[in-house]
Amino acid sequence: MFQNTTDLAAMAEALSRSTDYRVLRRLVPRPTSLPIQGQETKVGILLDTETTGLDHHKDEIIELGMVKFDYLADGRIVGVRDTFSAFNEPSEPIPREITALTGITDDMVAGHRIDEMAVAAFVDGAVIAIAHNAGFDRRFAERYWPVFEGMAWGCSATEVDWRKHGFAGAQLAYLLHGAGFFHQAHRAVDDCHALLEILDCTLPTTGAPALAVLLDTARRKTVRIWAEQSPFELKDSLKRRGYRWSDGTDGRPKSWYVDVDESTVDDELAFLKAEIYLRDVEPRLQTLTAFTRFSGRI
Numbered sequence: 001m002f003q004n005t006t007d008l009a010a011m012a013e014a015l016s017r018s019t020d021y022r023v024l025r026r027l028v029p030r031p032t033s034l035p036i037q038g039q040e041t042k043v044g045i046l047l048d049t050e051t052t053g054l055d056h057h058k059d060e061i062i063e064l065g066m067v068k069f070d071y072l073a074d075g076r077i078v079g080v081r082d083t084f085s086a087f088n089e090p091s092e093p094i095p096r097e098i099t100a101l102t103g104i105t106d107d108m109v110a111g112h113r114i115d116e117m118a119v120a121a122f123v124d125g126a127v128i129a130i131a132h133n134a135g136f137d138r139r140f141a142e143r144y145w146p147v148f149e150g151m152a153w154g155c156s157a158t159e160v161d162w163r164k165h166g167f168a169g170a171q172l173a174y175l176l177h178g179a180g181f182f183h184q185a186h187r188a189v190d191d192c193h194a195l196l197e198i199l200d201c202t203l204p205t206t207g208a209p210a211l212a213v214l215l216d217t218a219r220r221k222t223v224r225i226w227a228e229q230s231p232f233e234l235k236d237s238l239k240r241r242g243y244r245w246s247d248g249t250d251g252r253p254k255s256w257y258v259d260v261d262e263s264t265v266d267d268e269l270a271f272l273k274a275e276i277y278l279r280d281v282e283p284r285l286q287t288l289t290a291f292t293r294f295s296g297r298i
Helices: 005-016 096-102 116-123 134-144 172-178 188-199 210-219 232-241 262-277
Strands: 042-051 061-071 077-087 128-131 152-155 222-227 244-247 254-261 284-288
Touching (some): 042 096, 042 134, 061 096, 061 134, 061 188, 128 134, 128 210, 134 152, 222 262
Parallel strands (some): 042 128, 128 152
Antiparallel strands (some): 061 077, 222 254, 222 284, 244 254
16 A cells, blocks of 8 residues: 555654654755845856766766756855756767766767857856866866856865764765755756755754855965975875875966965965975965866966
8 A cells, every 4th residue: 555645744754753763855856936025135056067077178068957046145045046957969979987877878968069058048147156066067167158267166065064064974965865865866957956955954063054154165265375396205295284286287387286275374384394395485376266266277
């Protein structure tokens, strides 16, 4: 005998009150709605791409998903304006491992092109684009659609310290489960709907939505410090410190680098002087904002 939805909801509610069980509910995308009148809201875009690989120079987008939403000054999401989902046929067959991961086949994308004007029209009015790995998605998006080049960007994976706020990690599935949902992963617009609920989740540590933390972090300036010509034998010390390696592509230095808050620049320079160079140094510094951070040109 099948249970009706009322019975199932009651069972789920009873289980959720027990410390011995945890209930995950299927994520149902929010319906679109008109902007709320009488409240001062801003517009954001959640964006996700599926691609043929990880190299934004040569690999290609095969799917773009976006959710356009309204939020208040306190970071609370109050409505979904619209959604965007489209396939793009790449110049070569989709690799098997990508089809296995995403479920997207050559037949599904055959003959499809993502219209640049449609993307620009959808993005119009948004003050920020947010992706769950902005360092990946922004580089692909800018390559295809110039409208994203001048936008502010935020990264929901790196600009919220999820472990500090009680989550098991920053992977989208972990966060969604922590918020009490499950969904169809690795499809672009579905991941955007999942991210919407995660960012609207109230953090137990702050009592505010996760979006508020992300926006606060994104607004802050950071400084990129390049440890050029650092001794090779000290690379492990730099890695432990959080430095990453740039291979010199895109005109960037071939060097280790780290992004730090403006307030900790002097501490980082002191570390380089005492532990890496053993002398006074004046490394290359770059100030980053939401408009330049995560771009492939920085």
